Amino acid sequence: MRVAARQGDTVDLICHRHYGRTAGVTEAVYAANPSLADIGPTLPIGTPVNLPDLTTQPAEAIRQLVNLWD
Template sequence: MRVHSIQGDTVDLVCWRELGSERSVSAVLARNPDLAALGPVLPSGTPIDLPDTPPATAPTIKLVQLWD
C-alpha cells in the first residue's frame, strides 16, 4: 500500500495512523531506504510504501487483581 505524508508526519505517526501500531517502523524504513535521509519530520506529500500486512499484534497479558 502506498500513502503520502501530511504536514508534521513522522514515520512512526504514519505507521500508527495507517497500520494501528508503530511496530512496523523498521519494515517501513527497510522498504523506503530514502526516508531516513529526509529527517524526523517528513515533507508533506512524501510517498511511503507500507507493508501489505501489518505485523502480528503482541500477545495479550492477563491482569491479576490484588483483591480478587
C-alpha cells in the same frame, strides 16, 4: 500501498494511522523505504511512503488479573 505524508507527519505517525501500532512496524516501513531515514524525523508534505503488507500481528501480552481480596 503508497501514501503521501501530511503536514507534520513522521514515519511513526503514519504507521500508527495506517496499522494502528508502531511496534515492529516502523522498522518494516524503513526497510521498504531505504532513503526515508535521510529526510529527517518530520517528512515534507507529499513525501511518498510505501507501506508493506504486514499480515502478522504481535502476540498480545497476557495480563494477570490481580484481586486484592482473594
